[in-house]
Each structure stands twice: as structure tokens, then as C-alpha cells.
Amino acid sequence: MSITFLIVLTLTAAATIFVVLASILLVLHKGTVGRRVRRISRLNDMYAASVTEFLAADLPEIPPGSPASRAFRAYDSLLLPLRTGFDAVPRRRREMHFQALTQVVLDFGKDLTGESVDRLVYLSYMFGIVDRLLRRLTHRRWWVRAEAAMDLGTVRARRAIAPLTAAVEDSHPDVRFQAIRALLTLVGVEALRTVFRVGRELTTWNMMELSVDVLHFREDAIPYLIEGLASTDKSIVLFCIEMLAEIGFVNAVDPLSQVALKYPNTSVRAKAIEALGRLGDSRAEGLLVKNLSNAIPQLRLSSLRALARIGTPSAVPALRQRLADGPLDEKIAAARALVRAGEEGLAVLQEFSSSSGLIGAAAGQAMEEAARE
Amino acid sequence: MAEILQILFDTYFAFTVLYFVGVNLTYMVLLSLSYREIMLYIRRSHFASYRTVVQSEITPPVSVLAPAYNEEATIFESVRSLLKLAYGDYEVIVINDGSKDGTLQRMITEFNLKLSKRVYVESVRAQRVRGIYRSQNAAYANLVVVDKVNGGKADALNAGINAAQHDFVCCIDADSILEDDALQKVMKPFLEDDTVIASGGIVRIANGCEIVNGRVVKVGLSRKLLPLFQVVEYFRAFLSGRMGWQAANGLLIISGAFGMFRRQAVVEVGGYNHATVGEDMELVARMHRYFRERRRAYRIVFVPDPVCWTEAPESLRILSRQRNRWHRGLLDVILMHRVMLFNENYGVAGTAAMPYFLFVELLGPVFEFFGYISLIVLGIMGKVNTEMTILFFIVALFYGVMFSVGAVLLEEISFRRYPNPKHLALLLSMGVIENFGYRQLTMLWRMKAFYDYARGKKGWGAMQRTGFSKPAAG
Amino acid sequence: MSATILVAEDQLHIRSLIDYKLRNSGYTVVCVEDGAAALERARELKPNLIMLDVMMPLMTGFEVLAALKADPLTTSIPVLLVTAQSKEHEVLRGLELGAEDYITKPFSPNELAARVKKVLLTHGIR
Numbered sequence: 027m028s029i030t031f032l033i034v035l036t037l038t039a040a041a042t043i044f045v046v047l048a049s050i051l052l053v054l055h056k057g058t059v060g061r062r063v064r065r066i067s068r069l070n071d072m073y074a075a076s077v078t079e080f081l082a083a084d085l086p087e088i089p090p091g092s093p094a095s096r097a098f099r100a101y102d103s104l105l106l107p108l109r110t111g112f113d114a115v116p117r118r119r120r121e122m123h124f125q126a127l128t129q130v131v132l133d134f135g136k137d138l139t140g141e142s143v144d145r146l147v148y149l150s151y152m153f154g155i156v157d158r159l160l161r162r163l164t165h166r167r168w169w170v171r172a173e174a175a176m177d178l179g180t181v182r183a184r185r186a187i188a189p190l191t192a193a194v195e196d197s198h199p200d201v202r203f204q205a206i207r208a209l210l211t212l213v214g215v216e217a218l219r220t221v222f223r224v225g226r227e228l229t230t231w232n233m234m235e236l237s238v239d240v241l242h243f244r245e246d247a248i249p250y251l252i253e254g255l256a257s258t259d260k261s262i263v264l265f266c267i268e269m270l271a272e273i274g275f276v277n278a279v280d281p282l283s284q285v286a287l288k289y290p291n292t293s294v295r296a297k298a299i300e301a302l303g304r305l306g307d308s309r310a311e312g313l314l315v316k317n318l319s320n321a322i323p324q325l326r327l328s329s330l331r332a333l334a335r336i337g338t339p340s341a342v343p344a345l346r347q348r349l350a351d352g353p354l355d356e357k358i359a360a361a362r363a364l365v366r367a368g369e370e371g372l373a374v375l376q377e378f379s380s381s382s383g384l385i386g387a388a389a390g391q392a393m394e395e396a397a398r399e
Numbered sequence: 400m401a402e403i404l405q406i407l408f409d410t411y412f413a414f415t416v417l418y419f420v421g422v423n424l425t426y427m428v429l430l431s432l433s434y435r436e437i438m439l440y441i442r443r444s445h446f447a448s449y450r451t452v453v454q455s456e457i458t459p460p461v462s463v464l465a466p467a468y469n470e471e472a473t474i475f476e477s478v479r480s481l482l483k484l485a486y487g488d489y490e491v492i493v494i495n496d497g498s499k500d501g502t503l504q505r506m507i508t509e510f511n512l513k514l515s516k517r518v519y520v521e522s523v524r525a526q527r528v529r530g531i532y533r534s535q536n537a538a539y540a541n542l543v544v545v546d547k548v549n550g551g552k553a554d555a556l557n558a559g560i561n562a563a564q565h566d567f568v569c570c571i572d573a574d575s576i577l578e579d580d581a582l583q584k585v586m587k588p589f590l591e592d593d594t595v596i597a598s599g600g601i602v603r604i605a606n607g608c609e610i611v612n613g614r615v616v617k618v619g620l621s622r623k624l625l626p627l628f629q630v631v632e633y634f635r636a637f638l639s640g641r642m643g644w645q646a647a648n649g650l651l652i653i654s655g656a657f658g659m660f661r662r663q664a665v666v667e668v669g670g671y672n673h674a675t676v677g678e679d680m681e682l683v684a685r686m687h688r689y690f691r692e693r694r695r696a697y698r699i700v701f702v703p704d705p706v707c708w709t710e711a712p713e714s715l716r717i718l719s720r721q722r723n724r725w726h727r728g729l730l731d732v733i734l735m736h737r738v739m740l741f742n743e744n745y746g747v748a749g750t751a752a753m754p755y756f757l758f759v760e761l762l763g764p765v766f767e768f769f770g771y772i773s774l775i776v777l778g779i780m781g782k783v784n785t786e787m788t789i790l791f792f793i794v795a796l797f798y799g800v801m802f803s804v805g806a807v808l809l810e811e812i813s814f815r816r817y818p819n820p821k822h823l824a825l826l827l828s829m830g831v832i833e834n835f836g837y838r839q840l841t842m843l844w845r846m847k848a849f850y851d852y853a854r855g856k857k858g859w860g861a862m863q864r865t866g867f868s869k870p871a872a873g
Numbered sequence: 874m875s876a877t878i879l880v881a882e883d884q885l886h887i888r889s890l891i892d893y894k895l896r897n898s899g900y901t902v903v904c905v906e907d908g909a910a911a912l913e914r915a916r917e918l919k920p921n922l923i924m925l926d927v928m929m930p931l932m933t934g935f936e937v938l939a940a941l942k943a944d945p946l947t948t949s950i951p952v953l954l955v956t957a958q959s960k961e962h963e964v965l966r967g968l969e970l971g972a973e974d975y976i977t978k979p980f981s982p983n984e985l986a987a988r989v990k991k992v993l994l995t996h997g998i999r
Contacts (some may be wrong), residue, residue, distance in 0.1 A: 028786065031786045031789075031790065034790060034793065035793075038793050038797060041478045041801065042797070045800075045801055045804055045805075046742045049804060049808070050810070052808065052811060052823065053820050053823050053824045054820075056820040057809070057820045060818075060820065070885075071885065074885055074886040074889055076888060077886075078889045078893045079893060081888055081890060081982065082893040082897060082982050083893040084897060084899075122766070130886060133884070133886045134886055134890070136979070137884075137886075137887055137978050137979050138979050138980065138981065138982070139979040139980060139981050140980075140981025140982070140983060140984060141981065141983060141984075142981060142982050143979075169442045169445065169446075172446050173445070173446075176446065188781055200443060204446060229590060229591040230446070230457075230459075230589075230590040230591070231452065231587055231590040231591050233457065234452045234455035234457055234458060234590070235451050235452055235455070237453075237456060237457055238451050238454050238455055241456070270458055272456055273458075275925070330575055352522055354518075356520060373920045384518070384520065387516070387518045387519070390516035391515075391516050391517050391519075393516075393520045394515060394516045394517070398533075398540075450957075454957075612929070612931075614931070616931065
């Protein structure tokens with residue numbers, strides 16, 4: 027038997043034993059994990075019940091204007107059972123209990139608002155949850171930092187505002203983004219100023235997440251969004267345009283028109299044009315109709331889509347021309363815009379619906395869609 | 400004379416051993432790459448608040464393309480569950496590929512369909528479209544049904560692409576069960592990187608799972624052997640295979656059961672090729688070629704989490720036909736795109752992925768088969784070399800066991816869709832057992848595929864479907 | 874005789890909170906974890922008010938609502954929907970399907986109790 031062969035055989039035997047052991051261990055581990063998960067689940071249930079009592083217990087009315095300490099004293103008395111229970115937990119179990127309590131607090135934090143949240147925040151401070159999260163915010167692993175940022179927002183810890191503002195410039199994009207969202211929860215709409223000033227490279231995914239938060243603020247966000255239009259980062263500008271269009275603040279027409287005319291990047295201008303359409307203000311019509319004959323197809327298409335959102339009888343001649351001469355996607359968009367352009371628009375569509383080819387098809391489709399509504 | 404034969408077989412046998420050592424090294428690399436990628440994905444996905452994003456108003460609209468052929472029994476349930484996904488703005492385009500049964504009629508009745516004037520342009524080649532239908536029922540407003548002359552799956556998908564009007568198309572099988580958040584998850588890469596042109600999701604085996612109302616309610620394992628082997632195979636292929644390749648932008652295949660594409664990119668490369676049964680892989684290979692040849696930045700990714708559940712064949716006959724088709728498709732693709740082999744111009748896809756598919760996936764069964772033959776011949780001649788034989792079995796079968804087990808462990812460490820420890824134990828044992836019988840069986844089927852290909856066999860063969868959705872109770 | 878409220882909510886902590894709060898306010902509360910159970914118990918108990926979470930697995934709140942309104946046994950019971958964030962069309966859809974009122978998450982337990990009281994009052998129950 028050659029040496030090589032013996033080596034291979036030994037290695038194989040070793041590898042086999044290793045894999046077999048690992049598999050058995052993993053199956054056993056899964057069983058233990060199951061038990062552990064059930065134990066943690068029971069702890070969660072227990073703390074859910076105690077925290078529920080704490081949150082839902084009726085308190086005597088505290089007159090507005092009284093110092094916060096009055097409320098805190100009331101909370102302290104409510105927290106007494108939880109406190110004593112927690113202090114009685116043996117040392118080696120304390121970590122598990124702490125994590126269960128933290129999880130329960132986070133679960134409630136996501137779904138509650140109002141005075142209950144005040145109680146929850148108080149609990150988080152008193153039991154050291156906030157402190158631990160603040161420590162984890164400077165951990166060396168990015169996912170720990172990101173989770174800490176996320177949780178600090180959920181827990182509404184105002185003490186975290188300064189460290190979170192620093193975290194907005196973290197090296198990892200996920201940490202930055204979680205810090206942004208947390209700040210929006212903690213500070214409210216004014217956080218947008220920081221976000222737009224410091225933020226960079228928002229992906230479309232980030233924008234989608236952020237849009238849900240920003241739209242909550244509705245009109246309050248507008249001054250900050252308009253400020254954000256001046257950002258040097260393209261993604262921020264795109265985001266602000268989208269939000270302004272979504273919220274529908276008509277006085278955004280002027281700043282948006284500026285962007286549509288002057289911004290050096292075509293896709294940003296196209297987006298501004300589209301946004302003008304969605305705002306539906308007649309001041310924008312002139313700009314939109316003018317752009318129907320722009321040399322850049324992206325801008326023409328955006329203008330067509332914008333006009334489809336608002337009815338513009340004055341645009342009918344230009345729309346008719348696009349329907350007749352443009353490529354397919356412009357034909358479809360022009361037809362949809364004509365549907366909304368009043369009597370003259372419909373007349374043009376009628377006229378074209380009997381033509382053969384793409385023009386007729388686009389016209390026909392648009393009319394059918396209109397009939398469906 | 401006998402001596403020459405012996406030398407020949409001996410050499411071939413030794414070659415086979417070396418071959419398998421090479422294969423195992425490749426698997427090891429893939430497995431480690433996959434592990435790293437999966438861990439990264441899981442960490443990042445913890446922070447991707449899918450629930451929030453789905454509420455966003457700026458979700459890009461998607462066209463889901465579902466080709467259907469002779470699926471009268473299940474078409475209503477399948478389409479209905481497709482219409483209930485948790486995604487903002489999307490349309491479902493069902494393409495009736497000239498079914499000979501009542502598939503179209505059933506849809507017309509159940510969904511209250513009427514002929515529509517929707518624009519249809521032949522951006523890519525497809526058979527004649529007989530009509531496009533939409534529902535008069537507001538609940539089914541995002542359903543579009545395209546009825547066309549039969550042309551095969553690739554052709555049907557092309558027709559779907561022509562009828563789609565959104566920027567993204569998701570190509571699935573009509574009976575795929577998509578999880579609620581599958582669309583969002585498979586869209587995410589596009590939303591984080593503009594250069595992504597295609598992304599594939601993982602396909603899991605639904606046999607043995609409890610399915611109610613078109614949703615997988617409880618994950619389970621089948622009691623039959625065949626589907627169990629396939630579960631392990633799919634883990635190997637998807638989790639430890641594709642995940643690894645995508646790390647190097649060398650992913651050559653996106654499953655036809657679940658893939659998302661930028662419509663513009665698909666149209667640019669010419670749509671699906673209907674002259675091949677390996678149309679899913681062929682499209683992706685062609686995309687690599689097209690973009691590389693024009694030196695345009697692109698990425699093709701694999702997302703291990705958005706899940707598509709599919710029914711796996713439970714009978715040997717249907718399974719063999721499926722594997723036969725897969726192998727013929729693979730052969731087609733490699734022949735069609737052989738210019739990519741070892742060609743630096745095609746990046747990792749050309750230098751590593753294509754050769755892998757050629758030497759490991761395509762020719763693997765051949766080498767192994769002749770390895771067994773050599774062993775038998777040498778045995779008959781009485782000149783078996785014990786060392787070599789043991790080495791052969793070690794590298795061929797034993798390490799096969801390792802990698803199957805490794806794939807199952809990868810699943811266990813990452814997604815843990817099978818929460819019961821008994822299931823884990825079962826899958827691990829399957830990973831071992833499959834190398835002693837099932838693997839050899841698939842090897843034979845794939846050998847036959849070469850023969851069939853040489854004979855000029857094209858086409859799909861009958862795939863019998865058993866409708867597997869249970870109607871909701873009450 | 875206190876009013877009976879049926880609460881359908883899949884998340885434990887929310888369920889226990891609503892349960893506790895409404896109990897404190899003097900109602901009899903029955904909790905279920907999913908839509909199918911909600912339908913069953915609604916038919917059985919005929920509660921004075923049903924509170925439905927929209928985002929439940931298996932059967933969404935909307936599906937349950939539609940089923941409740943379609944069944945003559947339960948159609949007259951007022952339904953309060955708990956929706957996530959204020960997605961307008963979700964709220965509208967709920968009201969169209971026949972929900973009496975809605976409350977969005979994140980919610981305040983005090984407000985929830987007040988809404989419940991209001992709905993019950995309009996139906997002549999204290």
C-alpha cells in the first residue's frame with residue numbers, strides 16, 4: 027500500500043467521522059434549540075403578560091403641566107412587581123430574562139403609540155435596555171450596530187439621538203440607513219434636514235422604505251423636501267422629487283420646475299417633469315407641452331406620462347403628433363394622455379382607433395382602459 | 400492484446416479517480432463561497448423591512464408571466480393564488496400555449512374574461528396570438544390572458560414578454576406556488592443595483608407540504624423516496640451551487656420555475672430560444688454573452704430566500720423524462736455557446752462556469768459510467784487494483800455523500816425551513832443513501848439523453864400533473 | 874350584562890394587551906389567533922363587536938370580514954378593523970366590505986378602548 031493511498035484513506039476516515047459527528051451533533055442541537063426556543067417563548071409570554079399589565083393599567087389622571095416626575099412615580103409603582111421579579115432571577119439566567127424582556131419591549135414598541143409608549147420608554151431606561159443598546163451601537167460588527175440603531179428607534183430612546191446622528195455617517199450602508207429611520211422616529215420630521223444633508227447613495231430600496239416614513243409626515247415634510255432638492259447627491263434629489271409628487275403640494279411646482287430646467291442630469295430632469303405632471307398644477311403645463319418635442323426621448327416620455335395624469339386640452343395637438351409619429355411606448359403614453367384631455371382628446375382617439383398598426387392599437391387600448399374605469 | 404486492454408482500462412480508471420478529485424475540489428470551493436454569500440444575505444435581509452417596503456407607493460410594477468399548457472385541473476387555483484401576492488402593483492399574464500383541453504375555457508368562465516384590445520407587439524418572436532383577454536370583474540383586474548397557437552414553453556414566454564407592459568418580467572411555471580413576499584425579495588437586487596438584469600429565486604419541493612388555498616401552510620417532507628432524494632439534490636444545486644456562482648457573477652442558470660428579468664434586457668438579447676428544451680439556461684448564457692461582448696456592466700444574481708414551491712415528479716417514469724430533458728437542454732446550451740468555453744472575454748461565466756457545466760454536469764455521468772465499466776472489465780480480467788478501486792469509491796461516492804450532507808447542513812444553518820429535527824435527520828440520511836443507487840440511476844438516464852440527442856429527439860414529453868392544492872375548509 | 878367582544882389577532886403581545894385593556898374597561902373578551910377560528914366563534918357566540926387584525930396569516934382580516942358579512946348569522950355584528958399604517962386604500966376597502974370603523978397600528982390602547990366604546994354606543998350597547 028502506497029503512502030499516498032494511506033494518507034487519502036486516513037483523511038477520508040477523519041472526514042467521515044467528522045461529518046458524521048457534526049451531523050449527529052446538529053440534529054441533537056436542533057432538538058435542544060427547540061427546547062431552548064420553547065423556554066424563551068415561555069419567558070416571552072411571561073414578560074408579555076407583565077408588560078401588558080404595566081402598559082394597560084389605569085392610572086389616575088395627571089393634570090397637564092405637572093412635572094414628569096409625577097408620571098414616573100406612578101410608573102415606578104406599577105413596575106414594582108416586574109422589578110422584584112427581575113431582581114430575584116438567579117444570575118446565570120439573568121441574560122436570558124433580559125433578552126426576553128427586551129424582545130417584548132421591542133414588539134410592543136413597534137405597534138404602540140401614545141401614552142403607553144411613554145411607559146414603555148420609561149421601562150426601557152429603568153431596566154438598562156437603552157444603555158445596552160447604546161453600547162452595541164459602537165460594536166465592531168456592522169450587523170450588531172445596525173440592529174442597535176433599529177432598536178433604539180423602536181424603543182424611542184431620546185438619549186440616543188446624538189449617537190444616532192453620528193451613526194448616519196457609519197461606514198456600512200445598512201447601519202446608516204437604520205440610523206436614519208431611527209432618527210425619523212425619535213426626532214420627527216426635522217430629522218429630514220440631517221438626512222438630506224448627510225445622506226448619500228440611497229438605493230431605490232432605501233427610498234421605498236423611507237417613503238413610508240416620510241409620507242406619514244405629509245405636508246410637514248415639504249419644506250425639508252424642497253431643501254433636499256439642492257442636495258449634491260443625485261439619489262437624495264430623486265427621492266425628494268418623488269416625495270413632493272406623492273404628497274401633492276402644489277407650491278412645489280416652482281422649485282420642481284427649476285430642477286426640470288436646470289439640473290445637469292437627464293434622469294433627474296425626467297423625474298422632475300413627471301412629478302410636475304402628478305402635481306396637476308396648470309403652471310406646469312407649459313413646461314410639459316414644451317418637453318413633448320424635446321430631443322431626449324426620456325424627457326418626452328416623462329412629459330407624456332405626466333400629461334396622462336392631468337387632463338390638458340391645450341396639449342392635444344402635440345399629443346396627436348406623438349401618437350402618430352412616436353415609438354410604441356410614446357404612442358401608448360400619448361394615447362393614455364389623450365383619454366384625459368377632454369372632448370378634443372377623445373375625438374382624436376376615435377379618429378385614430380380605426381387606423382391599422384400600432385397607432386390604432388395604442389388608441390384602442392387606451393379607450394378600453396378608460397371604459398373600464 | 401489483453402495487456403494493452405488492461406493498460407487502457409487501468410489508465411482510464413486512474414483518470415476517473417483524478418477527475419473526481421478535481422470535481423470535489425470544485426465543489427468545496429463552491430460550498431465555501433455559497434456559505435459566505437448566504438450568511439451575508441441573511442444578515443442583510445434582517446434589516447430589509449419587507450413589510451414596510453410593500454406598503455411603499457413607488458414599488459416598480461412587475462409583469463408575472465405564467466405559461467400554461469393543458470392545466471385545466473389546476474389553472475383556476477394556481478392563477479387565483481398568483482393574484483393574491485403581497486406586492487404593490489403587478490399584473491399576471493397567463494399564456495395559454497394552445498392547450499388541447501379546457502384550460503382557456505375554464506379561465507374564461509371562472510374569471511369572467513372578455514376579449515381585450517390590449518396592445519401586443521412582437522418585440523421577440525412567438526407563435527401567432529389568437530386573442531388577449533381581460534376580466535370584467537374588478538377583483539381580477541390585474542389578470543391578462545394571452546391565447547396563442549402552441550409553440551412550447553419558450554415560445555409562450557416570448558408571447559408573454561410581448562404582451563407585458565411593465566419594466567420587469569417574472570417568469571414562472573403556472574403551477575409554481577410563490578410565497579407572499581417572493582416578488583419583493585426577488586426584486587430587491589434590482590432595486591439596489593441598476594446593473595442587475597436577472598435574478599433567480601430558490602425552488603423548493605412541495606411534496607409532503609400542507610397546501611391550503613394556494614399557500615404552503617406547513618412545510619413537510621414526502622413519505623416517498625424519490626421526492627426526498629430530490630429535496631437534497633435541489634439543496635445541492637441551489638444553495639451550494641448557484642449561490643456560489645453568483646458570488647463571482649458566473650451564474651449560468653436561472654430556474655424556469657422562478658426568475659425575474661429586466662424586460663428591456665430580455666428583449667435586447669432576443670427573448671427565449673424556442674429551438675431548445677433548455678431555454679431557461681440558454682437565455683441566461685446568452686445574456687452573459689451579449690453583455691460581455693458589448694462590454695456593458697451587468698450582474699446576474701441569485702437570491703436564496705424568495706421561495707417558489709413546486710411539485711416534484713414522484714414516479715420513476717416522469718422523473719426520468721424530466722432528467723432526460725434537462726440533460727438534452729444542457730447539451731444544447733453548451734453546444735450553442737461553446738465559444739464561451741475557456742474564453743477570457745466572457746469572464747467567470749466563460750472561464751469557470753461553462754467548463755464546470757461541461758466537464759462536471761454534462762460529462763460527469765459519462766466519466767463515472769465508464770469508470771464503473773472499467774472496474775467491471777478489470778474485475779473480469781482479474782486485474783483489479785485494490786488501492787485504485789477503493790480510491791475510486793472514495794472520491795466518487797464518498798465525497799458525493801459529503802457534499803450532499805454539506806448542502807443539507809447549509810440549509811440547516813441558514814434558512815431552517817424544516818423545523819423538525821426528525822426531518823433534518825431524514826434529509827441527512829437521504830444525503831448519504833442517494834449516492835448508493837439514486838445517483839447511479841440518474842447517471843444512466845443522463846447517458847441515455849446523449850443517445851436521444853444524437854437521434855434527434857427534441858421536445859418535452861408528457862409531464863403529468865396532479866393538481867395539488869386542497870380547497871379551503873369551510 | 875357586559876358586552877362581549879371577539880378579538881382576532883395573531884401576535885401574542887398585542888392580543889394580550891387588547892384583552893387586558895378591554896377587560897379592564899368592563900367587557901367580556903374572547904380572543905382567537907386566526908381568521909378561521911374567528912369565524913367559528915363568531916357564529917357560536919354572536920358577540921356584540923368583532924375586532925379583526927388585517928394582517929393575519931392564512932386568512933386575512935378582509936377575507937374574514939367578507940365571510941362575516943356574507944353569513945346571515947353574523948352579518949349584523951359591527952366589525953372594527955385593525956390595519957397596519959394608514960394605507961388609504963386598505964382602509965377604504967375595509968369600510969367598503971362593511972367594517973364599521975378602523976384603527977391603525979401603531980395604536981394607543983386608550984384610543985382603542987374609546988373606539989370600542991363609541992362603536993358599541995352607536996349600536997345601543999353600553
